[in-house]
Amino acid sequence: MTTSQLSTRHVLGIKYLTEGDIRLIFETAENFKEVINRPIKKVPSLRDVTVANLFFENSTRTRLSFELAEKRLSADVVNFSASSSSVKKGETLLDTVNNILSMKVDMVVMRHPAPGAPAYLARHIDANIINAGDGTHEHPTQALLDAYSMQEQLGDLKGKKITIMGDILHSRVALSNIFCLQKLGAQVTVCGPPTLIPKYITNLGVRVEYDLRKALEWCDVANILRIQLERQDIKFFPSLREYASSYGVNREILDSLTKKIVIMHPGPINRGVEITSDVADSDQSIILQQVENGVAIRMAVLYLLANKR
């Protein structure tokens, strides 16, 4: 069901992509993965295209990965960080972006703490917008690289079983993963303490499992999420130590399962909380492959959107 063009000129969320879009992004990423493993890693596909990376919230992986993807495609790149900008003097989001666009920018990659901020921009400006994470809403390129990495391990994801573990309530990665995996035909379970599992989640067609061991025994892949303390204004569990003892994935619990499962984490990791170091750094973990695949996936998204201009 692959198409030759994306059905959309923005990537605001996985919710708005078709299965064909996702498969096209994966096929295109496959080609770019080959490119970035060559001695000369650069192609001229985005020559004459200017991309602005607007980050209103902290990032390491996503920001570096987009910048590298843009440079590998020969785009001109400008970077903006809210903490060192005139946003601090009270400038609005639309004024900030319109000023940047006056400098003839074609595409905008934006991370923002407010859910819907990239969609708001897409309604007001002409550039292609890529959502690099909007609050607790969506993080589409993370879900694409996660699903692509799972597919590399398991083959086609139809019927495969994926458990998403941890702080589902505050996670944009969880929502984008659920949409992406379901569009590819996978089954999804979410697992975590009841306080961190939103009530609406079963309306999305996912299973809920509160027992860590059962959730891990059920799945082929566990995608373990970070406890997002910076988004928690009240206490959702008694202490990090108690969270780790009930929901932390450690070597002992993995060794007690009847099969070897794939371990993933979008980063940044709280070592010793949601995952122990001996698991994160083990041969079951594909955390660094996820990061490598992120560059190829983002090259694919940028390339396909540029073709829609």
Ligand code: CP
């Ligand atoms: N996975 C992820 O979004 O990481 P960063 O916050 O470092 O970009």
